[in-house]
């Protein structure tokens with residue numbers, strides 16, 4: 323069984339529990355913050371900076387981070403959006419982290435989780451997400467379409483994550499306007515920026531916002547992907563380990 327299979331098995335349990343315990347509170351106000359508009363217009367590489375305590379591939383990264391302070395520091399250093407890993411069993415994040423971050427910053431917030439059911443989308447919105455992640459490798463074509471349409475109906479944006487040509491085609495058929503090319507294979511953990519170089523060419527980057535995800539450490543890394551129409555990068559570990567965030571942001575926010 324791959325790690326992705328294990329995670330999805332856990333998610334099924336989580337969804338069963340959620341269905342028994344979570345109800346939507348329709349009195350919670352929602353304020354839209356568009357990642358698409360912000361990123362599509364920018365003339366510098368946009369950074370989605372991630373709150374990531376731990377991961378199955380890297381182990382503990384920064385277990386005791388205060389998500390509020392970290393997010394605030396990301397915002398002042400030049401982040402265009404914040405990603406909050408909310409998966410608990412494998413990444414040690416929480417929905418409370420998402421809420422805390424949402425209260426602290428004015429940027430679009432991505433709920434980074436393995437979404438397989440509508441109820442997780444309701445919960446993400448209620449905790450303050452503006453954008454949700456749908457991972458093509460984790461869903462059937464039908465479920466991908468259903469969850470995508472459901473989220474759009476709630477006025478959320480959707481980052482559709484792909485790792486190969488076939489998944490990219492599915493994302494496009496779904497109607498995705500924000501596509502994340504994950505350089506990390508979620509089944510083997512292998513990271514290779516060549517994945518973005520290979521896939522980005524088949525996307526019309528005037529209509530679709532292209533994000534490259536995982537494995538960014540240096541200006542050179544970003545330079546490799548920007549030629550291909552990529553307007554944003556998703557950076558976790560490098561941000562969580564940075565001792566000088568301003569310096570890290572300046573190095574990665576190359577001119578487009």
Ligand SMILES: O=P(O)(O)OC[C@@H](O)[C@@H](O)c1c[nH]c2ccccc12
Nearest residue numbers: 504535536537538556557558559560
């Ligand atoms: O820490 P990195 O290598 O900068 O990667 C960040 C982000 O791309 C990664 O956390 C990620 C991309 N897609 C995911 C799906 C689920 C969990 C995590 C992820």
